[in-house]
Amino acid sequence: MVQQSLTQKLAILSDAAKYDASCASSGSTRRDSRDGKSLGSNEGSGICHAYAPDGRCISLLKILMTNFCIYDCSYCINRVSSNVERARFSVEEVVKLTIEFYRRNYIEGLFLSSGIIRSPDVTMQDMVRIARTLREEENFRGYIHLKTIPDASPELIAEAGLLADRLSINVELPTDASVQQYAPEKDPAQIRKAMADIRLRKEGAKERSFTGKRPPRFAPAGQSTQMIIGADGSNDAAVLGQSTRLYSSYKLKRVYYSAFSPIPDSSANLPLISPPLRREHRLYQADWLLRFYGFSLDEITCATPDGNLDLEIDPKLAWALMHRGLFPLDVNTASRELLLRVPGFGVKTVKRIIATRRHRNLRYEDLTRMGASMKKARAFMTARGWTPGALLDTENLRAKFAPPPLQLSLF
Amino acid sequence: MTQFVTIPKIGAAGAFREKARRFLNEGVPPEEITWGGAESPRGLFDTSAEAVSTKPIRVPRSFLSMAETVVWHSDADRFARLYALLWRLKNEPHLMSDRGDATVAKLRMLEKNVHRCQQKMKAFVRFREISEPNAARRSFAAWFEPTHFTVEPTAPFFQRRFADMDWRIVTPDVSAIFVDGYLRFEEGAERPALPDDTSEGLWITYFQNIFNPARVKVQAMTSEMPRKYWKNLPEAASIPQMIAEAPARARKMAEAAPTLPPARMQKVQAGLADHNSAWTGLPEEMLQELQSCTRCPLYSSATQAVPGEGPEDAALFVVGEQPGDQEDLHGRPFVGPAGQLFDVIAQSAGLDRSRVYVTNAVKHFKFTPRGKRRIHQRPNSSEVLHCRWWLGQELDRIKPKLVIAMGSTAALALTGSGEKLLSRRGSIETTSAGLRVLVTVHPAYLLRLPDNNVRAEATEAFRGDLVRAVREVSLVAT
Numbered sequence: 001m002v003q004q005s006l007t008q009k010l011a012i013l014s015d016a017a018k019y020d021a022s023c024a025s026s027g028s029t030r031r032d033s034r035d036g037k038s039l040g041s042n043e044g045s046g047i048c049h050a051y052a053p054d055g056r057c058i059s060l061l062k063i064l065m066t067n068f069c070i071y072d073c074s075y076c077i078n079r080v081s082s083n084v085e086r087a088r089f090s091v092e093e094v095v096k097l098t099i100e101f102y103r104r105n106y107i108e109g110l111f112l113s114s115g116i117i118r119s120p121d122v123t124m125q126d127m128v129r130i131a132r133t134l135r136e137e138e139n140f141r142g143y144i145h146l147k148t149i150p151d152a153s154p155e156l157i158a159e160a161g162l163l164a165d166r167l168s169i170n171v172e173l174p175t176d177a178s179v180q181q182y183a184p185e186k187d188p189a190q191i192r193k194a195m196a197d198i199r200l201r202k203e204g205a206k207e208r209s210f211t212g213k214r215p216p217r218f219a220p221a222g223q224s225t226q227m228i229i230g231a232d233g234s235n236d237a238a239v240l241g242q243s244t245r246l247y248s249s250y251k252l253k254r255v256y257y258s259a260f261s262p263i264p265d266s267s268a269n270l271p272l273i274s275p276p277l278r279r280e281h282r283l284y285q286a287d288w289l290l291r292f293y294g295f296s297l298d299e300i301t302c303a304t305p306d307g308n309l310d311l312e313i314d315p316k317l318a319w320a321l322m323h324r325g326l327f328p329l330d331v332n333t334a335s336r337e338l339l340l341r342v343p344g345f346g347v348k349t350v351k352r353i354i355a356t357r358r359h360r361n362l363r364y365e366d367l368t369r370m371g372a373s374m375k376k377a378r379a380f381m382t383a384r385g386w387t388p389g390a391l392l393d394t395e396n397l398r399a400k401f402a403p404p405p406l407q408l409s410l411f
Numbered sequence: 412m413t414q415f416v417t418i419p420k421i422g423a424a425g426a427f428r429e430k431a432r433r434f435l436n437e438g439v440p441p442e443e444i445t446w447g448g449a450e451s452p453r454g455l456f457d458t459s460a461e462a463v464s465t466k467p468i469r470v471p472r473s474f475l476s477m478a479e480t481v482v483w484h485s486d487a488d489r490f491a492r493l494y495a496l497l498w499r500l501k502n503e504p505h506l507m508s509d510r511g512d513a514t515v516a517k518l519r520m521l522e523k524n525v526h527r528c529q530q531k532m533k534a535f536v537r538f539r540e541i542s543e544p545n546a547a548r549r550s551f552a553a554w555f556e557p558t559h560f561t562v563e564p565t566a567p568f569f570q571r572r573f574a575d576m577d578w579r580i581v582t583p584d585v586s587a588i589f590v591d592g593y594l595r596f597e598e599g600a601e602r603p604a605l606p607d608d609t610s611e612g613l614w615i616t617y618f619q620n621i622f623n624p625a626r627v628k629v630q631a632m633t634s635e636m637p638r639k640y641w642k643n644l645p646e647a648a649s650i651p652q653m654i655a656e657a658p659a660r661a662r663k664m665a666e667a668a669p670t671l672p673p674a675r676m677q678k679v680q681a682g683l684a685d686h687n688s689a690w691t692g693l694p695e696e697m698l699q700e701l702q703s704c705t706r707c708p709l710y711s712s713a714t715q716a717v718p719g720e721g722p723e724d725a726a727l728f729v730v731g732e733q734p735g736d737q738e739d740l741h742g743r744p745f746v747g748p749a750g751q752l753f754d755v756i757a758q759s760a761g762l763d764r765s766r767v768y769v770t771n772a773v774k775h776f777k778f779t780p781r782g783k784r785r786i787h788q789r790p791n792s793s794e795v796l797h798c799r800w801w802l803g804q805e806l807d808r809i810k811p812k813l814v815i816a817m818g819s820t821a822a823l824a825l826t827g828s829g830e831k832l833l834s835r836r837g838s839i840e841t842t843s844a845g846l847r848v849l850v851t852v853h854p855a856y857l858l859r860l861p862d863n864n865v866r867a868e869a870t871e872a873f874r875g876d877l878v879r880a881v882r883e884v885s886l887v888a889t
Binding site for chain 2: 006007010011012014015017018019032033034035036037038039040041043047048049050051052053054055056057058061062063070072080081082083097100101103104105106139175176188189192193195196199200244245247248249250251259261262263264265266267268272274275277291297352353355356358359360362363365366367369370
């Protein structure tokens with residue numbers, strides 16, 4: 001076989017990595033290289049260094065160590081039954097790419113994932129070796145995200161957590177049954193156990209020893225996971241139910257939803273569809289409502305009988321339209337909890353409303369300056385000089401927000 | 412009389428602060444000052460040597476942080492706007508927290524513009540290597556065109572990040588130069604000619620391949636990476652072609668028929684059967700069976716089934732309700748708060764914990780998620796009955812002299828009746844299978860009792876039950 005060049009390998013292995021949605025580089029420990037002996041910094045908030053035309057940010061060098069894989073997951077481009085071209089990076093190549101890209105300010109760090117070669121332990125060992133080389137030999141203080149292999153031995157995961165900022169394990173699909181169907185070699189119970197193990201190690205690393213010494217921090221930017229949406233038949237209620245369980249059980253930082261996207265060389269088990277991008281977007285909105293707006297799962301999923309979110313309007317607006325009796329709310333008196341339920345008001349807007357109304361009564365114009373989306377909010381609130389009047393009760397209120405109906409083509 | 416002031420391009424924040432303090436001390440109202448912008452070069456501003464008054468001025472901290480950002484905006488009236496607000500703050504100190512005020516809102520908008528410009532500078536500066544061969548430190552240079560005067564406030568970020576190399580960021584207005592650990596600013600310059608860089612080619616390869624042609628969202632890209640930055644981004648040149656080819660690539664993927672798996676697949680899959688991961692392989696077959704139990708739906712949300720624990724020849728067999736949050740994560744019974752309370756009381760009752768077998772009536776944790784917590788939920792009778800299968804196996808294996816049922820779920824699982832626990836508490840019931848079951852409360856019940864006296868009483872009764880159990884099996888700890 002002809003030796004592949006570094007450019008060819010990079011093309012194959014970044015192409016193989018693009019189905020992972022996460023590219024976050026935020027929320028880790030603050031550190032810098034002012035001592036002049038090391039490279040890199042992390043200041044809490046992440047930086048998106050570029051955007052691809054798919055609208056996704058490029059913050060990290062997101063690559064696979066290798067796309068050889070012994071598993072046969074139907075939805076994955078790298079499954080063993082796929083005829084995609086294969087490549088493998090050496091440890092030194094990944095380290096060199098990361099450092100040279102970082103020095104040119106292209107990236108915040110590395111997101112390393114891998115197909116499973118030989119055995120989970122062997123693969124994980126190589127990934128840990130890359131992270132160790134970056135940290136110890138190159139004195140790299142940028143961000144490292146390691147995609148953990150759930151079947152790898154706990155000692156390797158323990159070491160990975162000390163070197164990386166974030167660990168993640170993909171649950172892949174919303175239900176155990178669909179994982180068994182489409183990813184027959186993966187074991188949902190094993191994935192949950194590995195996530196539990198990461199949570200316990202992270203919590204264990206917070207406890208001081210009897211001398212008051214703090215142990216090194218374990219995966220300071222937490223753990224995350226990813227679910228593929230639209231490959232199996234699960235409805236949104238099942239998806240969101242799974243993610244609330246994951247957030248509460250393993251204290252995940254994020255659950256990423258990834259619309260099932262066509263892959264070159266598809267599997268006969270899983271026909272290709274065009275990716276349900278809007279559904280993915282609505283799921284993220286619902287996820288935010290659950291975590292930051294005090295919504296419960298039933299409140300979001302009860303809006304439609306089939307347990308799927310309304311694709312035309314956002315879940316908060318859908319909820320508000322179903323509970324018009326609660327509105328309009330007076331922005332000058334309503335509680336924070338209720339203000340958060342007004343469509344068009346975000347967490348920041350509500351904070352500003354509350355800070356300002358300590359001094360004076362709010363008018364409609366004030367709200368436009370506070371960042372509220374008044375096109376949505378106006379029907380659901382009153383302020384000085386503004387009342388929605390009959391607007392709230394109009395029958396076609398939903399139609400004002402939904403995209404206009406499309407005329408079907410006759411031919 | 413109007414006073415003219417010019418603020419230099421480099422060091423604007425400090426200069427503005429000093430001037431504003433002087434004017435405020437002297438009581439000069441905003442309409443009597445004309446502020447000159449950074450257009451005038453350094454040294455041309457009025458060389459007023461008047462004594463700066465040192466009278467302290469009280470200004471809200473939030474104004475200071477806002478002013479230190481807004482001074483870098485390209486808006487010609489930025490200094491006048493800031494001073495006008497400062498003047499008003501004398502009498503209306505609460506103004507800073509009024510998000511509806513038009514003056515403050517405008518300044519906040521300028522502040523946001525500068526923050527965004529700084530953020531984009533951190534993101535979009537692209538260095539090229541200009542190291543001399545055999546130099547001790549590597550050196551890099553970049554040409555950048557920010558919208559506002561953001562080089563000076565953003566340079567410390569690059570200093571913190573790239574301290575082990577020399578770098579310079581050249582812009583039309585101000586250039587930041589970092590050599591041998593020292594940062595300095597100079598007047599702006601023309602676009603320098605930078606040598607080609609091999610890593611840039613790799614970066615463009617990466618950018619082209621990380622893009623998924625099946626999901627084109629051009630607007631999402633341009634809203635975060637506006638076209639005005641493209642001319643200085645090496646990867647941006649390939650964007651038009653990537654967008655143009657995307658629909659055809661997506662169509663090709665959809666039309667391509669599924670292919671047959673490669674020949675090596677069978678060999679690889681055969682090899683897969685041999686590998687054993689480190690976490691399975693528990694010795695007894697039963698434990699493995701238990702982990703893959705799907706007899707009731709609880710398995711799908713719990714982490715793992717939690718088997719019982721204790722010596723195989725234990726005379727005393729304690730049954731709790733179900734694993735809690737901690738038990739679920741650790742995979743071991745009785746390690747959470749209720750389990751710890753049980754340990755304490757058991758010890759004071761003279762029970763040797765290491766000689767007791769402890770387990771739960773239901774092996775998976777049942778809960779409802781609420782925010783970042785899992786709220787325990789009592790298993791229903793169907794789940795309890797389904798899980799009796801495992802409890803039965805454990806009882807058959809251990810063959811204890813006495814079983815302690817803690818709480819109504821355990822009582823239900825062992826005796827078939829979960830009724831009126833408190834009236835049955837302390838009694839020994841014999842099941843149809845001839846098993847002797849001492850019914851008592853669950854330690855979690857003790858933790859939940861709000862009244863101290865009631866709790867002390869109930870704890871005492873619970874300890875009494877344990878003492879009785881110890882006597883029954885004559886298992887007094889030495």
